[in-house]
Amino acid sequence: MMQGRLAGRTALITGAAQGQGEAEARRFVAAGAHVLITDVLEKPGRALAEELGERARFVRLDVTEERDWTAAVEGVDPDWPPLRVLVNNAGVHWKRSLERESAADFARMLQINLVGAFLGIRCVVEPMRRAGGGSIVNVCSVLSLLGGRENGAYSTSKWGLRGLTKSAALELGEHGIRVNAIHPGYIDTPMLRDAAGAGRSDDFYDYLPLRRSGTPQEVAELAEFLACDGSSYLTGGDFTVDGGMTAGSGPR
Numbered sequence: 540m541m542q543g544r545l546a547g548r549t550a551l552i553t554g555a556a557q558g559q560g561e562a563e564a565r566r567f568v569a570a571g572a573h574v575l576i577t578d579v580l581e582k583p584g585r586a587l588a589e590e591l592g593e594r595a596r597f598v599r600l601d602v603t604e605e606r607d608w609t610a611a612v613e614g615v616d617p618d619w620p621p622l623r624v625l626v627n628n629a630g631v632h633w634k635r636s637l638e639r640e641s642a643a644d645f646a647r648m649l650q651i652n653l654v655g656a657f658l659g660i661r662c663v664v665e666p667m668r669r670a671g672g673g674s675i676v677n678v679c680s681v682l683s684l685l686g687g688r689e690n691g692a693y694s695t696s697k698w699g700l701r702g703l704t705k706s707a708a709l710e711l712g713e714h715g716i717r718v719n720a721i722h723p724g725y726i727d728t729p730m731l732r733d734a735a736g737a738g739r740s741d742d743f744y745d746y747l748p749l750r751r752s753g754t755p756q757e758v759a760e761l762a763e764f765l766a767c768d769g770s771s772y773l774t775g776g777d778f779t780v781d782g783g784m785t786a787g788s789g790p791r
């Protein structure tokens with residue numbers, strides 16, 4: 540009998556081929572879960588599933604495609620435990636001023652970061668209800684709590700996901716389905732490295748209370764807690780993992 544605080548449940552993680560999603564897949568498998576690693580990046584996703592062994596499987600899932608969601612959820616191996624965890628982690632980011640942003644790209648950002656998670660939530664409600672409950676973790680951002688210069692589309696998508704988290708928590712609690720939001724700050728992943736480019740000085744993070752960026756593993760730790768029964772009375776919550784970025788502001 541597999542031990543671990545996520546044993547006996549299947550977790551679907553979106554955008555899990557790299558970055559935070561990858562760290563969550565690794566951690567969830569180590570905690571005993573069966574994990575559906577999903578992403579649009581097939582090669583690294585498949586390689587990760589192969590490395591993690593028989594309790595991990597890769598499924599190509601573009602979060603904006605409803606039929607991909609249906610195929611992934613209906614295709615869960617009948618020998619696997621019930622689907623009881625969804626981590627809506629997939630996301631895209633680009634930095635652009637409002638004047639330079641196009642309506643089409645603004646809508647595309649919402650489609651991936653917000654509508655994608657909505658499609659996922661809608662798709663897992665029935666299997667989770669059948670399983671007697673579940674946990675949905677929505678990966679938002681500190682830009683779900685604050686605005687961001689040249690981040691109009693991104694922060695709008697993440698504030699929307701935060702609102703969806705709270706509405707879903709209200710609606711799904713009676714089925715034993717908990718829904719919580721994670722708000723990462725600067726996390727060292729390909730996304731952050733793309734955003735920073737070559738232009739970030741060594742002391743960039745000195746303004747943060749913890750004076751450094753976070754690791755994907757530190758986010759995965761929180762995701763695991765929200766996914767497992769240790770957080771059984773938590774729903775509709777906001778959980779920052781940001782080195783203190785949103786604790787306050789002002790000169791030192």
Ligand SMILES: NC(=O)c1ccc[n+]([C@@H]2O[C@H](COP(=O)([O-])OP(=O)(O)OC[C@H]3O[C@@H](n4cnc5c(N)ncnc54)[C@H](O)[C@@H]3O)[C@@H](O)[C@H]2O)c1
Pocket residue numbers: 553554555556557558559560577578579580600601602603627628629630631632651655678679680681722723724725726727728729730731
């Ligand atoms: N890294 C940070 O500093 C940071 C901060 C706050 C929030 N976040 C959020 O954390 C989440 C994970 O980001 P990350 O830092 O690991 O970035 P990342 O770019 O390394 O990973 C994102 C993953 O999402 C996948 N993805 C993109 N579009 C997709 C789609 N349509 N369907 C399925 N998968 C898709 C990508 O292929 C990629 O594997 C994102 O939602 C991001 O917005 C990141």
